[in-house]
Amino acid sequence: MRKRDDDKNRREIMTALAMILQIGLAILVCMAMSLGIGWYLDKLFGTKFILIIFMIIGMLASIRSMMVLTGKYKPGSDTKTTDTKREKSMLEQYRDYELKEDKDN
Numbered sequence: 001m002r003k004r005d006d007d008k009n010r011r012e013i014m015t016a017l018a019m020i021l022q023i024g025l026a027i028l029v030c031m032a033m034s035l036g037i038g039w040y041l042d043k044l045f046g047t048k049f050i051l052i053i054f055m056i057i058g059m060l061a062s063i064r065s066m067m068v069l070t071g072k073y074k075p076g077s078d079t080k081t082t083d084t085k086r087e088k089s090m091l092e093q094y095r096d097y098e099l100k101e102d103k104d105n
Helices: 003-045 050-070 079-104
Strands: none
Touching: 003 050
C-alpha cells in the first residue's frame, strides 16, 4: 500500500472514532444533566417521581442528540416543505403515467 492510502485510512479511522466519542459524550451529558436536575428537584420537593420524568426527558434528548450528530435530523429544518415537494413529485409521476397510458390506448 502507498503511504497516501495509509494516511487516508488513518484519517478515516480517526474520524470514525471521533464521531463515536462525540455520540457517547452527548448521550452521557444529556442523561447526567437530566438525572441531576431530577434528583435535585426530588430532594427539593420531597418527591420520588420527578427523577423518573427527567430520566425519560434525558433519554429523549439523548436520542435527539444522536440523530443530530449522525445527520438523520437537522434542527430548524421544515419537514412540511420536504413532504410537500415529495408529494408533488409523486403526483407528477402519477400524471405522467396516466398520460402515457392514455396515449397507448
